[in-house]
Amino acid sequence: MSSLKSSIERLAAQGEVEHDPDARQTFLEFRDQLTQGKIRAAEKIGAGKDARWTVNAWVKQGILLGFRLGALAEMPAGLSFVDKDTFPARQFTVADRVRVVPGGSSVRTGAYVAPSVICMPPMFINVGAYVDEGTMVDSHALVGSCAQIGKRVHLSAAAQVGGVLEPINAAPVIIEDDVLVGGNCGIYEGTQVQARAVIGAGTVLTRSTPLYDTVRGKIYRASSEHPLVVPEDAVVVPGARAIDRGNPGWGLSLYCPVIVKYRNEKTDRGAMLEELLR
Ligand SMILES: CC(C)(COP(=O)(O)OP(=O)(O)OC[C@H]1O[C@@H](n2cnc3c(N)ncnc32)[C@H](O)[C@@H]1OP(=O)(O)O)[C@@H](O)C(=O)NCCC(=O)NCCS
Numbered sequence: 001m002s003s004l005k006s007s008i009e010r011l012a013a014q015g016e017v018e019h020d021p022d023a024r025q026t027f028l029e030f031r032d033q034l035t036q037g038k039i040r041a042a043e044k045i046g047a048g049k050d051a052r053w054t055v056n057a058w059v060k061q062g063i064l065l066g067f068r069l070g071a072l073a074e075m076p077a078g079l080s081f082v083d084k085d086t087f088p089a090r091q092f093t094v095a096d097r098v099r100v101v102p103g104g105s106s107v108r109t110g111a112y113v114a115p116s117v118i119c120m121p122p123m124f125i126n127v128g129a130y131v132d133e134g135t136m137v138d139s140h141a142l143v144g145s146c147a148q149i150g151k152r153v154h155l156s157a158a159a160q161v162g163g164v165l166e167p168i169n170a171a172p173v174i175i176e177d178d179v180l181v182g183g184n185c186g187i188y189e190g191t192q193v194q195a196r197a198v199i200g201a202g203t204v205l206t207r208s209t210p211l212y213d214t215v216r217g218k219i220y221r222a223s224s225e226h227p228l229v230v231p232e233d234a235v236v237v238p239g240a241r242a243i244d245r246g247n248p249g250w251g252l253s254l255y256c257p258v259i260v261k262y263r264n265e266k267t268d269r270g271a272m273l274e275e276l277l278r
Contacts (some may be wrong), residue, residue, distance in 0.1 A: 004030060004039075005189040007059045012061035013091075017068055025067055026029060030062045034128065037112035041128045041146035042172050051269070053148075053192065057168045060146060063128050064165060078106055126163050144165055146172035150195070154180045154271070162188035197230045198267055200237035202221075203257050211236065213259040229267035233263040 006130060007026045014068045017023045017096070043061045044051050092098050105119050110127035113119070117131050120139045125131060128146035135153040143149060144163020155161065159181045165168045171190035175181065179193050182201035189207040203212070207222040211230065222228040230236060239258035246252065261267070 008058050008062040011065055027066050031110045034110045040130050042148050052149060053174055055171050060165055060168050075101055131204050148172055148174045149177055150177035151180050156181060156183040158184045160186045192227050193230045194232040196263055197235045198235045198263060203238045211257050215259060215262060225266055234259045235261045235263055235267055
């Protein structure tokens with residue numbers, strides 16, 4: 001792995017890489033390892049309280065190398081489909097008088113998708129993303145470049161997980177095991193959502209969004225060194241906070257995500273994955 005890392009770093013620093021005969025072969029080997037989940041854009045080092053997510057900047061350099069080396073080409077088909085034979089896709093004809101709009105799901109090579117992941121159309125998983133076992137990526141969900149999605153995560157309909165390739169050291173969004181990301185959420189700019197947290201429908205989290213914890217009486221913020229971190233088991237819902245700057249008479253408020261509680265049995269019941277659909 002270290003020789004692959006040094007080859008990628010050397011090629012990333014080199015100009016005119018397009019004419020280097022070894023570059024494409026090295027990239028393809030790199031892409032293969034990425035697709036198999038053997039290398040990751042970010043990984044958790046250590047265990048327990050000392051565990052830390054570390055960004056592998058060289059992996060992102062490798063992905064960007066692929067963009068430099070790539071030439072435009074016509075591509076045959078997209079994803080092939082595998083589903084329960086009791087529910088095959090309907091075949092429509094003009095006689096049905098139904099409009100079927102083209103489009104569907106896509107998973108880019110260089111994204112790792114573990115066995116048992118479910119992808120509901122239309123959804124998109126970008127290069128460098130890592131989606132672990134038992135996760136559901138629902139309709140209209142986006143898993144952006146290099147995003148790290150844990151085991152048994154539910155990315156609900158229209159949940160957007162932002163991607164990050166540049167700047168090269170920027171941390172990707174990390175969603176740990178057993179998290180529920182509700183419908184229409186947006187998780188961006190390296191935000192870390194720790195295990196079992198529940199992000200209520202419509203919540204948006206960025207580096208600039210303070211997160212108010214009404215249970216522990218704290219405010220969590222990102223800094224220049226650290227992303228916004230949602231604690232384990234937190235239940236976050238969209239809220240609002242009054243602002244007193246400007247004209248107080250306007251009575252304005254700003255959007256603000258709020259931790260209303262920590263996960264309990266009631267939350268578990270609401271967050272349970274629909275096993276029957278699997
Ligand atoms: C977060 C969620 C799971 C609720 O969790 P819960 O543990 O059952 O929460 P509770 O019902 O105990 O609510 C706790 C507090 O938060 C408030 N709250 C809960 N969900 C809220 C929401 N989405 N927006 C604003 N407030 C919310 C409740 O009113 C309650 O406050 P109160 O005690 O002052 O009334 C649920 O709101 C949610 O967003 N589910 C995801 C739905 C979804 O996207 N499904 C995917 C379909 S593809």
